[in-house]
Amino acid sequence: MTDWSVRNGEDVERMSDNSKISTRKKILVAAEEVFSEYGFHKSLVDAIAAKAGLGKGTIYRYFENKEVLFKSLMDENVEALVSIVQSESGKCDGAVEKLKVNIESYIKFFKQHKRLFVILLFEEEGIGCKDHNECWEKRMGHTVLLEECIKEGSELGVFKKLDSGFLSYSILGVIHYNVIKWMRSNDEYDILDELPAIYDFIFNGIKIG
Amino acid sequence: MTDWSVRNGEDVERMSDNSKISTRKKILVAAEEVFSEYGFHKSLVDAIAAKAGLGKGTIYRYFENKEVLFKSLMDENVEALVSIVQSESGKCDGAVEKLKVNIESYIKFFKQHKRLFVILLFEEEGIGCKDHNECWEKRMGHTVLLEECIKEGSELGVFKKLDSGFLSYSILGVIHYNVIKWMRSNDEYDILDELPAIYDFIFNGIKIG
Amino acid sequence: MTDWSVRNGEDVERMSDNSKISTRKKILVAAEEVFSEYGFHKSLVDAIAAKAGLGKGTIYRYFENKEVLFKSLMDENVEALVSIVQSESGKCDGAVEKLKVNIESYIKFFKQHKRLFVILLFEEEGIGCKDHNECWEKRMGHTVLLEECIKEGSELGVFKKLDSGFLSYSILGVIHYNVIKWMRSNDEYDILDELPAIYDFIFNGIKIG
């Protein structure tokens, strides 16, 4: 297997000039659209090829098979998410502020990639992943970013001293379910408007006093 | 088609007398095992029939098709969940206490049905559900129970006056992600031990003071 | 994999009553026709199914895949060949007579199965056979029958004391190439008429005196 599938990020820069977008990128873009709409199993390789304006065989030049394409898409999305969150939270100080920015970045990313993340997080379960834990680790790799924030805050006495694994999962749960709720509403409201409520829920809980 | 349902606990009681368990029940039990292990798409009707100790054709006597079987299983599980949560939370007083019991019931149910709920909540997305909203309503029907609790608490001035939809989704997110975390650990700990932390997170948030 | 593919030979007896022929047998008969005409690679599973008057899926109920079908066909033909040769040569005495009957049986078999044996002997080479030697052993298993004959003759002082492996391959070469020659002629002559010449070639060679 040649390593056509390993490319650098330059091609993103020129997306305005359609002819300059690398074939690999075209496929990933089409794959995201199709997988997002139909989920893994109902997505046809033909449909992805058609949407990418490429022949079916071309898909297979770049990705061993449908599953590898799916996982590559997921991997690269997670990587993108992580790198966005990292760079954003790097820009600010203070545990609370950092966590806020962190959450905001997550939500912005999910807002942009809409349904993809549901598939990202759950559908892969159904796809035979030889090492299930490894898979999950990759998908959930981004929780470390939350964990780091939280640890920092705990050490500074801003956050409670709770298991950071517990907290990052709990916070992620809040984030994801609010994204799901928003998705279900068909853009009736802007999920970013929910941020204050989300922060309040996470920081102070629901009880009065 | 007869309508013996999962809730109808009678047939469970006589499981020692194998011949008394209704065929429909046998199929649903087998289906839960198989769907839980492989997910919807990788589950074979043959496997379900084999596990149920029945002929494949029999499955189709009781359920129109694989999808209907899957949805029936889900419907009945959700119904069972709702009825359990309802009866448990009916036993106690006070908004806080009620919400706690509510959450505990959820977690106990998920603990028992393990992987099924992941499929329940997310895989269905991949299955063509003509009316997507209707589908979701059914699956998420149980959020009303949370909503009721919360509304009651809000009115009594125990909980903040926030949108109950927002709160129920947020709480559900916390619950589900903690279940996922627990599932991933391969029973290294008892998820029920996490309850105090979960309550504290939901009621008071993570911030000190 | 269930073992539908293991059946006994009874179904052969009733081939006149078409409806009594087992599905497995029907597939093998169709496969022989198609493989004989087109060779392994150009034969379509669809064509075999159509010729057998069965659905394509049925082929796969009985044989794991096209290759297994091909190999099963070959195995069973070799088995049939061996058993015919054995029973025929068992009926007569004397090394020379036995060898003659042996050769005659081979040729009759090849006459009946025409092109199949070319495929049997050579095309399989092209099909990935994990243990190549094992494959060959199976295909050429029948040479032992010749070897036995020859050894007996050598011990009785009728045949020269030459390596029996060498002799059986040489004799088989004579047989097969005469079959090929006959096949090429499109039934212009009866290959059985060549038997005297073949015997003379093998027993006495081509030199005068």
Place this chain on the structure above:
Amino acid sequence: MTDWSVRNGEDVERMSDNSKISTRKKILVAAEEVFSEYGFHKSLVDAIAAKAGLGKGTIYRYFENKEVLFKSLMDENVEALVSIVQSESGKCDGAVEKLKVNIESYIKFFKQHKRLFVILLFEEEGIGCKDHNECWEKRMGHTVLLEECIKEGSELGVFKKLDSGFLSYSILGVIHYNVIKWMRSNDEYDILDELPAIYDFIFNGIKIG
């Protein structure tokens, strides 16, 4: 299309100067290696191009398609075989001696080209050859050399007066099957050591007296 052929020995002489080997020759050499190892159907044009150190498109500059490449390779090998046998048998006198040299030349050629000849002789069957007879004629064209030898011997009263077609096929059978036997042994012995036995088999047969 130029017509540098394998026979044209000039380019072989300068193999040390890699750049002097014609592209066509490079392709044929690579094709022989690949076809010999995998057979026609499992050989990939990519693999041949890679082995030849050329681009895939270049293959198609020199050969219309894979099949033509295969046939050209075979044609040129047969031509080479014929020319070697002819020149060798031209060097000696006497029907017996000539036939011996003939056989020796064959075996030497096959020894050098190992597995290729199996493919040469049989796999082509599987390739749609519009005029099957024409194909065979070309492949088996070399039998005329044996036929000539035999006819000469028959007329001189050295060999029996049998159909020369019958004899050449029979002798070829002996030769080929001994080559196969040798090939199967993985060079455990030198096939040229078998020559005396082969001569004896062909000239005198297996019977004593």
Place this chain on the structure above:
DNA sequence: GATGAATGAGTCTTCATTCAT
């Protein structure tokens, strides 16, 4: 001339569903 990315016709294989027994 040489190249190799792109192509899509061609096939195998799967598995939910049916229906004769």
Place this chain on the structure above:
DNA sequence: TATGAATGAAGACTCATTCAT
């Protein structure tokens, strides 16, 4: 009523061949 052999539509994947550079 229960069965499971038969089915065939559907879809993943391959690879010889083309053609723009």
